[in-house]
Amino acid sequence: MVNVTVDPLTRIEGHLRLSTEVDANGVITDSQSSCLMFRGFERILQNQDPRDAALLVQRICGVCPTSHSLTAANALDDLFGVADTIPKDALVARNINQALNFLASHATHIYILWGPDLANPAYRDVLTPLGETGTAVWKEMVGRFAPISYKIDGESVPVGSSYLAAIPEKKRLQEAIAVIGGKMPHQVTSYPGGYTYKPNVADIGKLSSYYLQVMDFVSSYTLRVPFDTWIENTYKASSPQKAVNFVVEHLTDLVDKSVTSNDFSREAGWGDTEFYAAFGSELVGETLLGLPASLKHDKIGGYSDPSKIAFLAYGGFFNPENGDGYDPSSPAGERFLTSGIVTGSLEYQNLDTSKITESVAHAFYEDTADLHPSKGETNPFTDPDAIRFDQGSDSRYSWNKAPRYDGIPCEVGPLARMLAAKEPLVTGLALAFNENGYSAANVYTRMMARIQETAIIANELLKWVTEDYDPNGRIAVDTDLSMAKDSTGMGLWEAPRGALGHWVSTDSNSKVVNYQPVVPSTWNLSPRDSAGVPGPLEQSLIGAKINAAENSLGVNYTNPVNILHIGRSYDPCVSCAVHTIDLTGKNTPRTLRIV
Amino acid sequence: MSTGMKNLARTLDSLDFLKLDRRTFMKAVGALGATAFLGTYKTEIVSALEFAETKIIWLHGAECTGCSESILNGGNPDIIQAINKLNVNLAYHETLLAQQGLFVDDEPVNTSELNSELLVDELIEEGNYILVVEGAIANGPDGSGRYCVIGNRTFKELFEKAAKNANAILAVGTCATYGGITCADSAIADVTDYRGVAFTKEDSSKGMLTELGIHKPVINIPGCPAHPDWILLTVGAVILGKIKVPDDLDTVLDQYGRPIVFFPTDHTVHENCPRRGYYDRGEFDEQIGGEKCLWKLGCKAPYSHADCAIRRWNGSVSMCTQAGSPCIACVEPGFPDSSRPFYVEAEDKGVLLGANIDTLSKAAVGAATVVAGVHAVRRMKGE
Numbered sequence: 001m002v003n004v005t006v007d008p009l010t011r012i013e014g015h016l017r018l019s020t021e022v023d024a025n026g027v028i029t030d031s032q033s034s035c036l037m038f039r040g041f042e043r044i045l046q047n048q049d050p051r052d053a054a055l056l057v058q059r060i061c062g063v064c065p066t067s068h069s070l071t072a073a074n075a076l077d078d079l080f081g082v083a084d085t086i087p088k089d090a091l092v093a094r095n096i097n098q099a100l101n102f103l104a105s106h107a108t109h110i111y112i113l114w115g116p117d118l119a120n121p122a123y124r125d126v127l128t129p130l131g132e133t134g135t136a137v138w139k140e141m142v143g144r145f146a147p148i149s150y151k152i153d154g155e156s157v158p159v160g161s162s163y164l165a166a167i168p169e170k171k172r173l174q175e176a177i178a179v180i181g182g183k184m185p186h187q188v189t190s191y192p193g194g195y196t197y198k199p200n201v202a203d204i205g206k207l208s209s210y211y212l213q214v215m216d217f218v219s220s221y222t223l224r225v226p227f228d229t230w231i232e233n234t235y236k237a238s239s240p241q242k243a244v245n246f247v248v249e250h251l252t253d254l255v256d257k258s259v260t261s262n263d264f265s266r267e268a269g270w271g272d273t274e275f276y277a278a279f280g281s282e283l284v285g286e287t288l289l290g291l292p293a294s295l296k297h298d299k300i301g302g303y304s305d306p307s308k309i310a311f312l313a314y315g316g317f318f319n320p321e322n323g324d325g326y327d328p329s330s331p332a333g334e335r336f337l338t339s340g341i342v343t344g345s346l347e348y349q350n351l352d353t354s355k356i357t358e359s360v361a362h363a364f365y366e367d368t369a370d371l372h373p374s375k376g377e378t379n380p381f382t383d384p385d386a387i388r389f390d391q392g393s394d395s396r397y398s399w400n401k402a403p404r405y406d407g408i409p410c411e412v413g414p415l416a417r418m419l420a421a422k423e424p425l426v427t428g429l430a431l432a433f434n435e436n437g438y439s440a441a442n443v444y445t446r447m448m449a450r451i452q453e454t455a456i457i458a459n460e461l462l463k464w465v466t467e468d469y470d471p472n473g474r475i476a477v478d479t480d481l482s483m484a485k486d487s488t489g490m491g492l493w494e495a496p497r498g499a500l501g502h503w504v505s506t507d508s509n510s511k512v513v514n515y516q517p518v519v520p521s522t523w524n525l526s527p528r529d530s531a532g533v534p535g536p537l538e539q540s541l542i543g544a545k546i547n548a549a550e551n552s553l554g555v556n557y558t559n560p561v562n563i564l565h566i567g568r569s570y571d572p573c574v575s576c577a578v579h580t581i582d583l584t585g586k587n588t589p590r591t592l593r594i595v
Numbered sequence: 596m597s598t599g600m601k602n603l604a605r606t607l608d609s610l611d612f613l614k615l616d617r618r619t620f621m622k623a624v625g626a627l628g629a630t631a632f633l634g635t636y637k638t639e640i641v642s643a644l645e646f647a648e649t650k651i652i653w654l655h656g657a658e659c660t661g662c663s664e665s666i667l668n669g670g671n672p673d674i675i676q677a678i679n680k681l682n683v684n685l686a687y688h689e690t691l692l693a694q695q696g697l698f699v700d701d702e703p704v705n706t707s708e709l710n711s712e713l714l715v716d717e718l719i720e721e722g723n724y725i726l727v728v729e730g731a732i733a734n735g736p737d738g739s740g741r742y743c744v745i746g747n748r749t750f751k752e753l754f755e756k757a758a759k760n761a762n763a764i765l766a767v768g769t770c771a772t773y774g775g776i777t778c779a780d781s782a783i784a785d786v787t788d789y790r791g792v793a794f795t796k797e798d799s800s801k802g803m804l805t806e807l808g809i810h811k812p813v814i815n816i817p818g819c820p821a822h823p824d825w826i827l828l829t830v831g832a833v834i835l836g837k838i839k840v841p842d843d844l845d846t847v848l849d850q851y852g853r854p855i856v857f858f859p860t861d862h863t864v865h866e867n868c869p870r871r872g873y874y875d876r877g878e879f880d881e882q883i884g885g886e887k888c889l890w891k892l893g894c895k896a897p898y899s900h901a902d903c904a905i906r907r908w909n910g911s912v913s914m915c916t917q918a919g920s921p922c923i924a925c926v927e928p929g930f931p932d933s934s935r936p937f938y939v940e941a942e943d944k945g946v947l948l949g950a951n952i953d954t955l956s957k958a959a960v961g962a963a964t965v966v967a968g969v970h971a972v973r974r975m976k977g978e
Binding site: 062180 | 655664669689691692694697700711735736741746747776779786912918935
């Protein structure tokens with residue numbers, strides 16, 4: 001058995017260590033996911049004005065600050081007792097802000113953080129021996145996705161065309177957020193009662209213009225089939241089967257045109273989505289399309305035991321059709337992307353947040369029972385020698401706690417949301433993989449879900465901007481600090497990386513007693529729990545072959561590209577996972593909470 | 596470029612960056628944007644090859660990656676332009692690089708083309724680089740630094756090694772400069788013991804460099820996040836020799852190590868706030884969502900030494916007060932404690948920058964702070 005460790009897993013937010021035991025066949029038999037940093041800014045809201053929360057908590061994460069500040073605003077709406085009166089236009093403004101943040105965050109992940117692994121020299125070694133087709137595919141991969149300052153065998157590799165084109169788009173999207181959010185990162189417009197800024201007609205014009213420019217990028221690089229055609233035949237398809245069929249037929253047409261010319265360029269119709277949809281998957285690419293090779297990303301990052309995993313969504317984006325006000329508990333079907341739990345065998349259930357517990361059995365905290373987050377308590381180790389990351393699965397090895405839903409580890413993020421929302425394409429892919437002996441969740445479906453969610457939100461964003469938002473409407477209801485006296489609030493929302501919840505309570509002076517976020521990466525990157533069950537990322541590493549395309553060139557412990565793919569497919573955010581802004585209200589000086 | 600802009604550019608051409616008087620500089624760079632500004636030096640940038648490559652090692656400590664996000668938002672110049680025009684080699688940056696740390700049975704493997712831990716050690720060994728630090732540095736628990744560990748070593752160790760060999764150090768963002776949010780007052784701040792590079796809050800004796808006994812020139816670019824222009828223009832100025840490190844630092848930096856042109860001692864956000872007219876007429880919003888002055892909603896712009904109101908953010912499209920949110924003075928060494936509670940008028944709060952306004956007038960915090968503060972208070976009292 002060989003220990004293969006990736007530390008740090010770069011091109012993510014924060015500092016993450018993935019440690020694996022690998023057998024002689026290059027298969028992972030055990031894994032630990034370790035979050036390496038503890039900031040400990042717990043208590044910074046305790047005894048403070050709760051209105052500071054939306055601005056302060058977004059400092060947890062500079063990649064999805066909008067999500068944190070809006071979740072805080074939702075929790076404060078509830079705390080101040082005004083959630084049912086928030087003007088519709090404030091809710092739409094929040095949607096627009098969050099949608100733009102989703103697009104920017106997903107684009108960053110796909111192109112800047114995740115994409116560069118497709119230019120890993122392992123794929124050159126796998127693909128180029130396959131003749132002209134393989135060589136052409138490798139050229140596309142390195143030509144599109146190579147990062148800056150990249151070298152292979154001492155030769156500088158030019159920056160990939162898609163990578164390079166994505167940077168200005170990400171910037172453009174951040175600029176769009178600034179138009180209605182003041183600045184980015186750390187936009188400033190979330191506040192209990194509504195939204196601090198009332199976007200005017202000129203702002204709507206600017207947002208529309210940004211939108212059109214971003215869609216130019218999408219049609220040139222990301223998706224070569226017309227955007228509306230794609231939406232109509234996938235997201236709006238009448239069944240999962242029809243959505244999958246449309247994609248397979250579209251890809252079949254492309255393959256027919258390109259297979260003799262070996263031209264897989266964008267000009268030949270292979271947008272980045274089409275390219276990955278075909279070549280990323282063994283089932284789609286090799287079995288259905290008859291391609292000579294694929295990256296086999298559907299063989300990695302899955303779960304072997306459906307009873308030990310579920311998919312969780314809190315629900316995100318308000319439905320403007322519901323008018324003023326919203327229900328902070330996010331009942332099924334109320335939000336644009338619904339709340340819900342999807343079991344490991346793909347059955348939908350309604351969300352019940354009382355079933356959430358957290359375990360510290362494998363984290364660097366003094367032991368407590370498994371507790372609901374609102375009752376949690378955590379005493380961090382202060383002995384430097386006790387903070388070790390290399391003592392194996394039975395030890396404590398992370399600053400991350402282990403949240404569980406009804407005792408089950410949950411994956412959160414685009415795949416969970418698309419499954420909960422029964423989105424036709426992603427649901428269809430998941431079912432197809434299940435039926436053919438693959439895990440429904442895998443690196444390929446996780447990435448396809450992220451791509452599809454980006455398209456769906458882009459589609460809805462235009463409606464929010466041009467149809468639903470009324471610049472003559474009201475943007476806030478009045479609030480007063482006294483309204484937050486002896487109160488509690490819950491904010492349930494979706495960050496790009498998954499379900500995000502904030503809980504707050506106050507005393508008779510309207511000062512914060514308890515403030516706790518439970519964030520997406522805490523779920524995805526969690527260590528083992530008190531029953532010894534590994535977290536989602538850990539489970540998805542176990543059983544995977546470490547090298548490119550199922551170790552097709554033999555075992556090479558020194559370039560474990562599949563560990564990189566699996567880890568990054570969750571879009572990890574370690575600052576979020578170990579933010580520790582949680583306030584238990586229990587005043588022992590060294591009591592910290594990590595959620 | 597309009598004729599007026601061209602004239603400005605010509606004026607700039609004959610002047611030395613960061614030695615302009617503030618008014619000229621603000622007017623010029625604010626109006627032109629940094630690309631045009633750098634463009635005015637194009638006679639000097641005949642070819643990128645004339646500059647020796649400048650290597651940058653960018654380290655991430657305890658942070659939210661907001662400053663890296665911010666630098667990717669740089670519009671003028673954007674990061675790729677900056678890299679090309681100034682011949683910058685962004686040799687190590689955790690969020691952007693191709694590599695990652697790779698270990699087999701605890702030994703680093705492969706080469707620096709794939710292994711980031713080998714890469715960073717090689718780069719440090721070679722020397723001759725500018726070190727950029729984003730995020731605070733854990734000193735706790737008990738000076739061990741083990742609250743932040745990366746690649747089998749504490750961030751404190753990595754920082755020490757990289758700082759020792761650096762030509763100069765740029766601390767980017769309020770966490771790296773002054774500790775920021777990781778150093779906010781709390782019962783456990785002493786346990787985690789996070790430090791800024793050269794300061795912790797206002798105290799330079801508690802900076803990590805002092806703790807480690809390292810003496811290196813440091814430029815602080817605070818902000819939560821730091822504005823991309825502040826970062827890229829400063830890097831540009833150093834590379835172009837417009838700031839000579841360390842000789843010029845005494846004259847171009849303020850007492851907290853910030854470039855005075857971006858963080859002027861005698862200028863606050865308040866002075867050019869887009870809502871300033873309402874303030875002058877005594878018209879204030881008391882609920883969110885309006886368009887008047889935000890003073891009564893707790894705005895700290897009169898205490899915030901930054902050019903945000905001129906430069907604005909994200910392609911100059913907006914800024915905090917323009918979007919109806921009070922300035923929280925995120926560039927100040929005491930942030931966030933010196934600005935909290937955010938939505939309560941400063942005069943009610945009594946404490947700013949660690950002292951009340953009366954004490955401030957005696958302390959050497961900068962006359963403008965006091966003047967702006969007193970001015971604001973008088974206005975509020977109807978004097």
